[in-house]
Amino acid sequence: MRIGIIGAGNMGAALGKLWAKAGHQVIFSYSRDEAKLSQLAASAGVTAKAGTLQEAAQSDVILLAVWLPVLAEVMQAAGSLEGKVIITCVSGLQPDFTGQTIGLATDLTLSVAETIQQLAPHAKVVEAFNTTFAEIIASDSRQFGADIPSVFYCGDDLEAKEKVAGLIADCGYAAVDAGSLQVARTLETLATAWVQFAVASQQFPNLGLKALRR
Numbered sequence: 342m343r344i345g346i347i348g349a350g351n352m353g354a355a356l357g358k359l360w361a362k363a364g365h366q367v368i369f370s371y372s373r374d375e376a377k378l379s380q381l382a383a384s385a386g387v388t389a390k391a392g393t394l395q396e397a398a399q400s401d402v403i404l405l406a407v408w409l410p411v412l413a414e415v416m417q418a419a420g421s422l423e424g425k426v427i428i429t430c431v432s433g434l435q436p437d438f439t440g441q442t443i444g445l446a447t448d449l450t451l452s453v454a455e456t457i458q459q460l461a462p463h464a465k466v467v468e469a470f471n472t473t474f475a476e477i478i479a480s481d482s483r484q485f486g487a488d489i490p491s492v493f494y495c496g497d498d499l500e501a502k503e504k505v506a507g508l509i510a511d512c513g514y515a516a517v518d519a520g521s522l523q524v525a526r527t528l529e530t531l532a533t534a535w536v537q538f539a540v541a542s543q544q545f546p547n548l549g550l551k552a553l554r555r
């Protein structure tokens with residue numbers, strides 16, 4: 342699969358490297374430091390390269406992993422996202438972790454993921470990875486002994502969700518379907534609570550979230 346990483350920070354770098362390792366063609370893009378993108382691509386292996394935001398946006402699947410205040414500007418600069426599967430892990434967590442800003446300024450009742458869908462109405466948006474800490478994804482052992490963290494995902498397009506479930510599995514995690522894109526409102530809230538718990542319990546980032554079944 343061709344995967345464009347928009348936002349080569351903690352999350353973009355960690356996920357992009359794993360997907361490149363799994364054999365996907367990965368383009369790392371969007372950093373204020375061009376050298377960082379080339380170094381990242383070189384460390385990710387032969388199926389990875391650095392590119393522009395527009396090149397990354399032409400991939401089949403796009404990971405949006407940017408800082409919330411630049412999200413709308415980044416999406417506008419990316420060009421047409423029609424037909425693309427967009428995975429978003431962008432959270433509305435406030436920088437001081439005291440709470441969350443849901444959506445962007447246009448409509449504060451919507452989740453960030455739904456706002457992305459509004460900005461790219463012909464794309465297939467799936468929310469995923471927002472309760473998985475980048476430090477864990479980037480670590481050599483991404484699991485917790487025999488425990489495999491759950492990665493909750495939600496979206497409205499079944500085919501897109503299937504692809505994202507496969508990409509979650511490629512990272513070694515258990516994909517858990519949380520429902521429609523509207524569920525992102527509560528999934529993003531869960532992500533905020535999860536970060537707050539990790540910080541309050543002084544266990545950040547050494548925690549994984551797992552849905553137990555019986």
Ligand SMILES: NC(=O)c1ccc[n+]([C@@H]2O[C@H](COP(=O)([O-])OP(=O)(O)OC[C@H]3O[C@@H](n4cnc5c(N)ncnc54)[C@H](OP(=O)(O)O)[C@@H]3O)[C@@H](O)[C@H]2O)c1
Nearest residue numbers: 348349350351352372373406407408430431432471474475
């Ligand atoms: N880190 C986690 O564990 C985690 C987990 C779940 C969800 N998330 C969410 O995923 C998204 C990405 O997180 P991250 O930790 O990967 O973020 P990050 O490392 O801080 O940065 C991600 C991207 O945003 C850009 N960026 C950061 N600060 C910026 C600024 N002041 N102005 C312009 N661009 C800026 C970075 O560009 P540069 O390369 O130039 O810095 C990078 O491309 C965020 O919305 C975060 O809330 C994070």
